Amino acid sequence: MEQLLAQITWWHWLVLALILFGIEMMSGTFDLLMASIAAAATAAWAAFAPESATAWQVQCLVFAVAAVGLIVISRYVFPSMRRAEPEHPTLNKRMVQLVGQQGEVTRDLSSGHGQVKIGDTVWGAEAAEGQAAIVVGDKVVVESTRSNMAIVRKA
Structure with missing residues (x-):
């Protein structure tokens, strides 16, 4: 086993x-990303360190310290x-996106229900409580x- 480990480059x-x-790209945990970065750092260590500092034990130690540290x-x-970032609060919630927008009445709301045009779309509408005839x-x-x-x- 030691002969096999001695051949690590x-x-x-x-x-x-x-x-x-x-x-990591399949799991999304970020832990394997850190271990991947540690392995890349160990590869750089093994490639550029002096020959006396690249024994397999030193390489494994560099990997372990880097992985745990990261x-x-x-x-x-x-x-x-x-x-995880929460989704935008109004994403795919068309009616919620209307709140606060201005429009124009296209059918009287005096009977309780009517229509308003907001942007380029006509919506069913009701008058808010306490509103006079719209x-x-x-x-x-x-x-x-x-x-x-x-x-x-x-408005």
Whole structure:
């Protein structure tokens, strides 16, 4: 076994770095990314260090220290790397995106239900509580939504 380990060269570490990187791309844990970076650093060490400092034991020690150090740093110094970013709060929520937008009434809201044009789309609408009659041509602002109806008030 020791004979096999004595033959480790820089390109073995580079292959290990690429394998770990490939597995990391499939898993997304960031721990294997740090181990991959450590293997690449060990490859650089094995390639450029003096011959007396490239024994297999030293190479394994360099890899172990670099891997543990990078994993600790990634977990405690850069914890935000591991957190998944929440989706945009209104992404694919068309009605929620309407809140705060201005439009124009296209069908009276005096009977409780009507229509407003917001941008280039006509939406079903209801007057917000306490609003006086809203008639065709009035400018409105979307206060909230309910189901597929915009709740509006006069602008």
